[in-house]
Amino acid sequence: xxxxxxxxxxxxxxxxxxxxxxxxxxxxxxTTGGRLMQDANKHVLVKALDxxxxxxxxxxxxxxxxxxxxxxxxxxxxxxxxYEPSLGSIKVDGAVSPMLNLMQxxxxxxxxxxxIMIRGTMLGxxxxxxxxxxxxxxxxxxxxxxxxxxxxxxxAGMMVRLAFSIATSIHPEILLxxxxxxxxxxxxxxxxxxxxxxxxxxxxxxxxxxxADDLVKEFCxxxxxxxxxxxxxxxxxxxxxxxxxxxxx
Amino acid sequence: MESKLTKALADxxxxxxRWRIWFMMAYQDIQLRYRRSVLGxxxxxxxxxxxxxxxxxxxxxxxxxxxxxYYPYLAGGMLTxxxxxxxxxxxxxxFIDAGPVMQQIKMPITLYVxxxxxxxxxIFLHNVVxxxxxxxxxxxxxxxxxxxxLLPLGLLLIYIFGFIYGLIIxxxxxxxxxxxxxxxxxxxxxxxxxxxxxxxxxxxEHYHTLLYLNPFYSLIQLVRSPLTGFTPSLxxxxxxxxLILIGSTFALWLFSTYRSRIIxxx
Numbered sequence: 212x213x214x215x216x217x218x219x220x221x222x223x224x225x226x227x228x229x230x231x232x233x234x235x236x237x238x239x240x241x242t243t244g245g246r247l248m249q250d251a252n253k254h255v256l257v258k259a260l261d262x263x264x265x266x267x268x269x270x271x272x273x274x275x276x277x278x279x280x281x282x283x284x285x286x287x288x289x290x291x292x293x294y295e296p297s298l299g300s301i302k303v304d305g306a307v308s309p310m311l312n313l314m315q316x317x318x319x320x321x322x323x324x325x326x327i328m329i330r331g332t333m334l335g336x337x338x339x340x341x342x343x344x345x346x347x348x349x350x351x352x353x354x355x356x357x358x359x360x361x362x363x364x365x366x367a368g369m370m371v372r373l374a375f376s377i378a379t380s381i382h383p384e385i386l387l388x389x390x391x392x393x394x395x396x397x398x399x400x401x402x403x404x405x406x407x408x409x410x411x412x413x414x415x416x417x418x419x420x421x422x423a424d425d426l427v428k429e430f431c432x433x434x435x436x437x438x439x440x441x442x443x444x445x446x447x448x449x450x451x452x453x454x455x456x457x458x459x460x
Numbered sequence: 461m462e463s464k465l466t467k468a469l470a471d472x473x474x475x476x477x478r479w480r481i482w483f484m485m486a487y488q489d490i491q492l493r494y495r496r497s498v499l500g501x502x503x504x505x506x507x508x509x510x511x512x513x514x515x516x517x518x519x520x521x522x523x524x525x526x527x528x529x530y531y532p533y534l535a536g537g538m539l540t541x542x543x544x545x546x547x548x549x550x551x552x553x554x555f556i557d558a559g560p561v562m563q564q565i566k567m568p569i570t571l572y573v574x575x576x577x578x579x580x581x582x583i584f585l586h587n588v589v590x591x592x593x594x595x596x597x598x599x600x601x602x603x604x605x606x607x608x609x610l611l612p613l614g615l616l617l618i619y620i621f622g623f624i625y626g627l628i629i630x631x632x633x634x635x636x637x638x639x640x641x642x643x644x645x646x647x648x649x650x651x652x653x654x655x656x657x658x659x660x661x662x663x664x665e666h667y668h669t670l671l672y673l674n675p676f677y678s679l680i681q682l683v684r685s686p687l688t689g690f691t692p693s694l695x696x697x698x699x700x701x702x703l704i705l706i707g708s709t710f711a712l713w714l715f716s717t718y719r720s721r722i723i724x725x726x
Contacts, residue, residue: 224724227635292566295720307566315564318488320495332484333565 213305213385213415215267215290220299222260222285222440259285261440262299267416274427274448275420276455277437283420286437287311287387290418305415308334308383313374319363323354323373326362330377344380351406352376353399372399379406386414390421424452468716475570482571486578501586508587512538516594519657530659532602535591536684537656543584544618544679545647550576551626552633552640559726569722570715573626577619584615591687602688610692614682617700621679624707631714634725650676675703 260282267273275283288294289301291309316333317326327348331341349358352372354365362370411417411430421427427434427448434451436443436458444454475482494500512535520530551573555562558572595604633640654676655663663671671677678696685692 227725288563293563294723309565311564315560318492320492321488329484329488332481333561333567335478335481337480 212269214269214302215304215385215416216302217263217265218300220260220263220289220296220301221258222282222289222294223297224257224259226255226257259440260289260296263442264299265435265442265445267418269415271433272411272417272431273419274431274434274451275418275437276427276434276451281437282440283437284311284389285440286435287389287418287420290385291387303385305384307385307387308381308414309387310378311387311389313371313378317362317370317374320361322361323349323352323358323365326373327377334381348376348380351380351402368396368399375403375406379403379410381410383410383414385416386410386418388417388419388421390423427452464716464719465712468712468719471568471715471719472570474568475574478568478571479574481567482575482578485575486582489575489579490582501583504583505586505589508539508542509590512590512594515657523658523662525659526601528598528600529602531594531598532591532688533659533684534657535594536602536687537680539584539587539591539687540618540680540683541651541654541656541676542587543580543683544622544676545651546580546583547577547618547622547626548629549644549647550580551622551629552643554626554630555634555722555726556637556640562723562726569719570623570627573623573630576626576630577622580622581615581619588687595688602690605689607686607689607691610686611683614686614692617682617697617704618679620704621700621707624704624711628707628711628714631718631722634722635718650674654680656680672699675699678703 263286275286277283285294287309288311289296290303291307291311292303293309295301316330318329321329324345327345328338328341331344332338336344349355352358352369352375354369354373357365357369358373362373365373408430417430419427419431431448433445434448435445436451436455438458443458444451490501494503497503499506515538516527516531516534519525519534520527523530554572554576555569558575561567562569562572595602629639629643633643651657654674655671660668660671660677672695678699681692681696682700685696
């Protein structure tokens with residue numbers, strides 16, 4: 212059973228930028244973004260996540276709601292294991308499939324086919340397994356002969372189709388999504404929507420960061436409201452969205 | 461809660477276990493550099509050949525050396541130096557260059573150091589053929605013999621040395637961006653103070669102790685000697701192994717202390 216447990220987790224980024232040190236105040240609060248402070252060596256610290264404790268269970272489809280810089284992406288990267296907490300502890304049971312930035316890792320000089328191999332290898336799939344998936348990916352992306360062409364010859368839409376098809380060819384256990392919708396033309400969008408729905412159905416836990424209310428309402432059964440890196444509220448989607456919009460006014 | 465050391469060791473172990481990924485990355489690095497060129501990675505070989513063949517003649521004459529002795533010596537030295545120097549300079553950017561990938565997928569961090577090493581070892585394998593014509597032409601002094609069997613051992617030691625110090629350099633350079641520049645200028649100086657272009661015999665006797673203090677002299681020997689038909693001195697192995705032991709202790713401490721912070725530096 213997939214399960215995620217966070218126990219008073221904080222994530223702090225040091226910012227090593229010479230001019231950033233001129234910040235006079237020890238703590239500056241902004242309405243967007245994490246809190247800025249200084250560490251013992253006068254480095255600016257961004258407190259991206261502040262003392263988060265929660266449990267995420269099998270079957271949870273969680274929407275992350277909040278301003279830009281509220282800590283949504285940091286939260287996803289924390290679950291993905293990319294960031295480790297500076298304080299507190301985190302325990303993730305289950306294989307994590309991050310879909311954070313679709314275009315990332317697509318190498319323009321390589322062909323579509325080569326990019327599929329690269330991505331598959333990086334996700335830890337054996338060669339035979341990748342080869343199995345290739346047909347499915349090519350078929351879904353509708354790139355046909357273009358799959359043998361370098362990605363730099365693709366149009367923006369084709370590139371998104373390739374990236375989306377590669378990213379969604381997985382069988383996820385814990386699925387992390389960071390605003391990946393809006394791919395390609397209308398026809399592909401519909402197809403992508405169906406694909407995403409089936410992907411979400413397969414996953415035992417989904418965490419979805421989005422600003423699109425209708426998608427959140429459609430896909431999620433729970434929501435977390437983040438502000439300045441702090442967990443403001445967790446609960447049913449409708450209630451949290453309402454709270455979030457009240458906060459915005 | 462796992463200790464920092466356990467996590468660091470797990471990263472080292474996973475780094476090796478995921479060899480398929482860094483094999484692919486290293487291969488891809490070379491491929492990417494020479495995409496659409498006819499000779500491909502053999503451009504490396506060609507430019508190395510031109511450098512060594514012209515330098516050998518010029519410096520052989522300048523230093524009044526017997527070309528029979530000097531050509532193989534220089535070729536072996538340049539090939540080995542090319543490997544060591546590029547491993548060190550590339551390590552400086554190991555994490556910085558991998559930043560975008562590190563921000564997307566969680567993979568063991570040591571994997572990016574292996575990638576640098578393998579990439580440069582592959583380049584070395586392309587380059588090494590440059591020495592064959594030299595050994596065919598200038599065979600009075602140096603020749604291919606059973607000593608070549610010591611070559612894999614030398615390369616293995618350089619790999620281990622390069623991995624340990626590469627990891628240290630990569631960590632420091634990720635945190636302090638000036639160090640990368642310092643490393644790159646230092647490496648130029650080291651080239652001149654190490655017996656690569658010149659022979660240790662040309663140095664007055666009482667400076668020879670200084671020579672042994674230069675770890676790069678030992679490292680170079682481990683590969684240059686077997687390539688040109690000689691046995692590396694025992695002290696070259698001793699110094700290298702001592703440096704590996706010291707380096708690995710420091711690297712393990714450094715890596716376990718700062719491993720989880722690296723991602724925030726890039």
